[in-house]
Amino acid sequence: MSSLRSFNGRRLRTARRAAEQRQQDLGEALGVSKVAVADWESGKATPPPERLPAIARALGQSVDVLFERIGPPDLAGLRADAEYSQTQAARALGISRVPLGNAEGGKRRLAADIAERAAELYGVSLAELEAAQDVSFGIMPANRLVAGRPVAGTVGEKLRALLRTRPMSDEELAAAINRRAQAEIVEPAVIEALRAEQHPAEEILAGLPLGTVYEGLADALGVPPFHFQTGEQVEREIMERLRFLAQGLGEGRVTVNARGGGGISEEMLAVAAELVMREMRADDAEGE
Known part of the structure; x- marks a missing residue:
């Protein structure tokens, strides 16, 4: 089962023009030719999934907005988000492509030691990697379906996913929320607690205007405010x-x-x- 990100050439063209870049500019930033970018935009070709984070980054966009994922990530999705091809990931893990291919294809799960190393390589927790492996084997999180479309999980998970492609400090995120509120309502420690999921988000944000908090995070990370809602x-x-x-x-x-x-x-x-x-x-x- 695949839950890779969706790609739309026309949407890429719109984002590139909004960033005031030529096809050649984007190609140079990505190390590909102008022709390759033109082919992506026209629909003649599709970039490899592991290139999508770099494309979004080059255009100043969030990969979660420019290339939406329909459903929770599977193993191939985590690998692509970490910007590794299957061959590159296998090499970095010191294994052949066979174990990765089997796990991503839902045939045989990763050995425990490989799973731990893969989680570290992909920049996710072991629990997140195991959840993605479940998806690869056709086991979907039952509590993440809204109107027929799976969505991401906790606020902490969403923050960590966004920060992998748009790194920001806790101080910067807190400042964005405070600008929205026009008052000092959040300290960096609150953001740290959200990221680390030290407690449920409802407890961490108790007493705070959730709409303002989500709007501030959305401003900083380039996503709609409802991205952080359940x-x-x-x-x-x-x-x-x-x-x-x-x-x-x-x-x-x-x-x-x-x-x-x-x-x-x-x-x-x-x-x-x-x-x-x-x-x-x-x-x-x-x-x-």
């Missing part, structure tokens, strides 16, 4: 807004227009209807 929080917020839109439609305060108009697009209305129907089916199931 699936339940995101779904609840979406449903609240959909109910508001539905009420507005019923009262005539909100109109449905074609693309480019001033109201809600037909596409958005279709998504809203699907989500509302999903909630209604869930309510019916609970009542049975």
Whole structure:
């Protein structure tokens, strides 16, 4: 089972232009030709997964935003995020490609000593590596599905994943939150506690305005604020807004227009209807 990051050539072109870079500029930063970049953007070719973090970094983007991962990482995903090809990782671990290939393909798990060394090489905890290995064997985390799409786990896990591609100090992250709050509400020790998961995030952030904290982290790390919310929080917020839109439609305060108009697009209305129907089916199931 694969859960590698998605790649879209048109999105890459948009990000490159937003960064005011030419294809040649990006190619030079990555050590590839202008033609290779052009092929990626046109869809003629796809960069190897292990190149995606470097591409995002060269464009000043978060790899989690530019190249979204659909689902939790498997072993191949962790390796690619650490910017290793399978051959390079095997060489760094002092083994052949066979054990890695077998584990990534869901055939045979890594030996305990190799798993420990791989976790260190990939910059993750042993628990994170074992969870990724489970995914490679088709075992998905049951509590990480929201609206049919797996999402990342704890705030600490999300922070560590983002900081691997956009290193920032605890002081810098705390400062970003305080700028959002326009007050000194967070000290670097709070960020350290979140990263290390010394306690659940709910305890660490108790008494703090969570929206402001997430917005500050999002500002610093280049992701949407909801990236740090739980699936339940995101779904609840979406449903609240959909109910508001539905009420507005019923009262005539909100109109449905074609693309480019001033109201809600037909596409958005279709998504809203699907989500509302999903909630209604869930309510019916609970009542049975």
